[in-house]
Amino acid sequence: MFLQIPRELRDQIYVCLFASTRITFGEKYISRITTKTMKPAPNSLAILRTCRQINQEAGAFWLGHVLFNFEHPEDLLDKLSKLPPTTLSQIRHLRTSGRPLMLQPIGYGDDVFYRLVWALKLLPGLRLHRLTVLGGSSGEIGYDTLDGLIKYGNGWRELRFITLDSAMHQFTEMDFLGNLDWDKPQPSTWEEILRQRDGADSGASITIYRSIQSDAPGAVMNPYRRQILEGALPREPGKLGVTDTENMELRAKEEGKEVLFVVKRGHAAEIAEQDGPPYTLEDDIRQWAHGMTWNEIRRQCIDFHVDEDMDVDDFFHTEKDDEVEVNNYKDVDEYEWDPVN
Incomplete structure (x- = not known):
């Protein structure tokens, strides 16, 4: 039939x-x-x-x-x-x-x-139309992985990068990998990199979502269980991370809440x-x-x-x-x- x-x-x-x-x-x-x-x-x-x-x-x-x-x-x-x-x-x-x-x-x-x-x-x-990456729990490694995909990544139109919590943009450890971009405001720095790669009017973009629920794997993928993070990530330009006290307060508030970065290449970008x-x-x-x-x-x-x-x-x-x-x-x-x- x-x-x-x-x-x-x-x-x-x-x-x-x-x-x-x-x-x-x-x-x-x-x-x-x-x-x-x-x-x-x-x-x-x-x-x-x-x-x-x-x-x-x-x-x-x-x-x-x-x-x-x-x-x-x-x-x-x-x-x-x-x-x-x-x-x-x-x-x-x-x-x-x-x-x-x-x-x-x-x-x-x-x-x-x-x-x-x-x-x-x-x-x-x-x-690929879409590459999804589970970014892990290490803030430093997660940041560096996403940074590399935005700067040098090819083979995908859309990247969904998911982290276990907000640690990726709250770490305060020394820059042991020598990445000089870690003290720059995000996502504006990444957005500028995409514009340089794909063109100012290409439509390339980065949107950041945070889950409204703690310790709920997959919640950030649900439009009804997340919120858009507006503005810059909670890190001060010119220094790595925030102060220890501020960092502890932020971690306690956002502990266990997943973060989703949606990165879209430009409309006519050559992804090969x-x-x-x-x-x-x-x-x-x-x-x-x-x-x-x-x-x-x-x-x-x-x-x-x-x-x-x-x-x-x-x-x-x-x-x-x-x-x-x-x-x-x-x-x-x-x-x-x-x-x-």
Whole structure:
């Protein structure tokens, strides 16, 4: 009977179905030392297996409407780097954590933490409508991650950056990462950066929301459970953060209230990532990777394994039945905060 419905209505049903579908991969932290391998529900894309006609019709929709959800940037790269560019470019909705990517660059004796923006540059085929990032609980790292995405990020039209609380714009610690922009007023500084990147009249914008409820994961995503933060963030220009007393008072007042940054690129902005040298930024992983694939980078800079005879899929297949958890959800946008992130 479904195939007797007019094709235009079937297409709308396909869109509604896939827009409420989430496909999850990665290692989820249960505690600081315990993880579980997350996998999608086995029936996530069951409609594609019903018959040849539905497969052909729905196949044009699913990549552009499902939410691809990854626990960490490594998981994202493990899966998406294997896709053909034509497939990767059709993905429109992606979510991951803002946890830094730790690599030991070739010829370098120490580990280096790379922010999410540099990990995404290893996927130049991305053409996302929306990138959602769970920014974690560290104020310094969260600020630096969002700052990098605004300054150098490509591959997305809209960024939704979510933080556990207001710590990202309340920290008072020294600027140990050397970021000279931390003492500048926000979001006006970021808005100026977007205007310089996309044009003064491009429509690029940043809107900040704060949840009106404490300790309610996902509340800030609900228009009825959040409020817009007007004006500058509560930090004084010319100094890092606010005074200790003011900071403690602000933290107590806003403790546990999530913050959402919605960053929109300009209407005609070119979001495609540069897919070849020269790479002018020193933090760019591609500076020293010299054309290596992600699998090669991972094997040599994370796993320190150089056996060219081993099958890559076999090498990374380490899950056991009792360590796997199916990612069940009621709403595609719901999330839990990583206890380690």
